[in-house]
Structures are given as structure tokens and as C-alpha cells.
Amino acid sequence: MSDISIKITDRNGTLHEIQAPTDMAMNIMEVVRSYELAEEGTIGVCGGMAMCASCQCYVNSNHELPEMSPDEDLMLAEAFHVKDNSRLGCQIHINEALDGLEIELAPES
Numbered sequence: 423m424s425d426i427s428i429k430i431t432d433r434n435g436t437l438h439e440i441q442a443p444t445d446m447a448m449n450i451m452e453v454v455r456s457y458e459l460a461e462e463g464t465i466g467v468c469g470g471m472a473m474c475a476s477c478q479c480y481v482n483s484n485h486e487l488p489e490m491s492p493d494e495d496l497m498l499a500e501a502f503h504v505k506d507n508s509r510l511g512c513q514i515h516i517n518e519a520l521d522g523l524e525i526e527l528a529p530e531s
Contacts, residue, residue: 424443424444424445424518425441425442425443425444426441426442426444426516426517426518426520426521426522426523427439427440427441427442427521427522428440428441428442428450428453428520428522428523428524428525429522429523429524429525430453430454430457430459430479430525430526430527431482431524431525431526431527432459432460432527433460433527433528433529433530438457438459440453440457440459442516442520443516444516444517444518446516447515447516448515448516449470449511449512449513449514449515449516450477450479450511450512450514450516450525451465451466451470451477451510451511451512452466452470452512453511453516454466454477454511454527459527460527464476464530465477465511465527466511466512468512470512471512472491472493472494472497472510472512472513473493473497474497475497475498475500475501475502475510475531476530476531477510477511477512478498478501478503478504478508478509478510478511478527478528479508479509479510479511479514479525479526479527479528480505480507480508480509480525480526480528481507481508481509481514481523481524481525482507482524482525482526483522483523483524483525485519485520485522485523486519487509487514488513488514488515490509490513491513494509494510494513497510498510501528501531502529502531503528503529503531504528508528511525511527
């Protein structure tokens with residue numbers, strides 16, 4: 423079992439440095455929910471199916487992420503506050519290569 427360090431800036435601008443487990447098949451959205459970094463009911467509304475964009479985040483570090491799926495790309499095409507570095511947190515799965523990842527939660531739509 424190993425944990426990685428992730429820096430997450432919440433929607434109020436507060437930076438949180440958290441530890442995320444690599445052995446539980448979690449994604450960024452689930453980590454944000456487990457640490458209660460977003461108000462209840464405002465993140466992961468679709469349950470992590472890439473169907474709502476409530477978990478949109480901005481990747482502020484230079485980590486190599488998996489290529490966007492067509493579903494994620496289509497969802498972001500319809501979302502608000504999208505930037506070049508936008509991704510859906512539910513589609514970023516926690517693994518050791520993400521140690522030091524820095525993200526910012528997008529504003530609530």
C-alpha cells in the first residue's frame with residue numbers, strides 16, 4: 423500500500439495537500455468527496471460516469487495523464503468554465519505516477 427501526495431485548491435481558493443491511496447481504485451472526484459473539499463451534492467453528481475462535469479478540475483502540474491475518452495471530451499465541450507487544462511476528476515484514476523499532482527476545482531456551474 424502506498425499513498426501519493428496531491429495538492430487540491432478548492433472552490434474557495436484554499437489549498438489542501440492531501441494523501442491519496444493508490445491501492446483503492448479511486449479517482450480524483452472520489453478523493454475530493456472523501457476529504458469533503460466540495461460542498462455535499464456539488465461534485466460527482468452523476469456518480470463518476472463522465473455525464474455531468476460537476477467534478478471538472480484544472481490540472482496545474484505537468485503530469486502525463488491518460489488521453490481523454492470521447493465521453494469526457496464531449497462532456498467538457500458542453501461544460502461551463504472550461505480551460506485548456508480542464509479534465510473531469512472522475513476520469514483521473516489515482517496511481518503512483520500522479521504523485522505531486524496539482525489541481526484546482528472548477529467553479530460550480
